[in-house]
Amino acid sequence: MNPQTAQTAQTAIGQPNALAMVFFFLFIAVTLGITWWAARRTRTTEQFYAAGRTISPAQNGFALAGDYMSAASFLGIAGLVSTSGFDGLIYSTGWLVGWPVVLFLIAEPLRNLGKYTFADVVALRLKQVPVRIAAAIGTLATVILYLIAQMVGAGGLIRLMFGLSYETAIIIVGAAMIAYVLFGGMIATTWVQIVKAVLLLGGAFILAMLVLARFGMNPAALFHAAAERYGQGVLAPGGLVSNPWDAISLGMALMFGTAGLPHILMRFFTVPDARAARTSVFYATGLIGFFDLMTFVLGFGAMVFIGPDAIRAVDRGGNMAAPLLAEFLGGTPFLGFIAAVAFATILAVVAGLTLAGASALSHDLWVNVVRGGRASGPEELRVARGATVVLGIVAVLLGITFKGQNVAFMVSLAFAIAASGNFPALLMAIFWRRFSTAGAVASIVTGTVGTLLLIWLSPTIQVDLLGHSSALFPLKNPALVTIPLSFAVGIVVSLMTGEPESDATYHEHERRMHLGEASAGD
């Protein structure tokens, strides 16, 4: 075969693809069927928020992986590798290294101490109202930024792949995700994630095998072919990481942000106990790691068979690398399948985000702030469903508002807020006896507001978006400053304000943290 033939990029991308439509509507039909089935099992708050705590470790492993592997990791990283080689792999590795941290520090205590949201754990020994408000701000900031990035990505992607209008695409995504969450709660959302994870891993695996089959199943031969055509530079670090501090700061956001993502943390309440929570992270890390390794092959495969220029010609950001590769190796039918998988991926991720955001609104803000913890189960369930609809509509409106904007930075911004707003407070609430209400609020607010402020002053906004020649804050990602700052503020304020009740109840909660709920009563 002759790879050069693809350089002219004869592609069906951008035209309505009948098979993609068929696959996509099949996915919608199956997931709505699951939602109908789940709706009959979603009658209590425990079922709505936490799937009745009946999800097995393997199921939760797939669901965690499904929540985490967004279109950004499938299309974005494959695109980045295909156009800039090794530099794209820096992201591939970065997306995984947060998972061991989640496992070692957070998963088990979170499962044993919390009920539905990570704010349950932060507020456990502290005064409910201020801590819940602060934690809800951290949660909603993370969720909404992540949602905007996903919605805008979805609109653009669907326009490119199915030929639908941007607004139609956003409304379809919004309607489907509201249906999943509203009627099926966490049970439906979990199964949508599992189906999506299997499809995504399967699709990527077939594509990677098709690429490797042309190189005698030897990845090194593939990389060698890429280097022969585009120079040895594609196999080594290049210009993408020009400032070492930038690389370290982004690395910190990715590593500690995972442990502060509300939609990920929420999944640990869906399993029966801490041991299951632990095992599910082991599965998730394996699945995501396997997927990341495949992005190496997909990226370099697209570089060799399609070529960076042809990829950029279809989409400037390089996001169409994997679909183009699928079309080249498997024809229009396979393109249709991969396009439907990419759409399903986004749909599942926004459903998970919406559920996490709705929980913050209903469980943290309504029940524990407005109603002082005295709301009945049915009332909480009604509010949670109302919040789902509101958040779904807000997501659609934001998606339409941000049409055509460069929102790629919003995912790393969401990670930075999760890492500096949510993670430090959660860690200190679990492990530090003298953590106080004022300390928790100060830490979350400093982390969240500080991140937003420094992003505003960073080259990402000032230079790339507003076109100024320089920026006040030199780093593209503020995590290097905001994570230590959030810890420092939390510690100093806690020591200054000391809270005897928090201190006194620590040992009681410590026991529950180690032994689980069974010991909580005695």
Add this chain to the structure above:
Amino acid sequence: MTAGVDDTASRIRALARARARVAALLTATMIAIYFGFILLIAFNRELLARLVVPGLSLGILLGALVIVASWLLTWVYVRWCNTHYDAQMRDLGAARR
């Protein structure tokens, strides 16, 4: 309060401290591996550009190894907890009741 209960409580605490040590050690290992990789990218590009075999640069190999190492670390932790921590904690929890 009897001496037996006190003893159990302190043994639970000791076991929890052992888990915290394992967790801290593994977290530190993960941080060292990943930021070691990032620092190499930032400060020693020539080394990462070196080819191990034709096509496979040291950078790509180490990147893949970071991913494999992350997974192995989770395996080590889960294995330690499942074989040592859980059984002992269960016995201590039962003894306390």
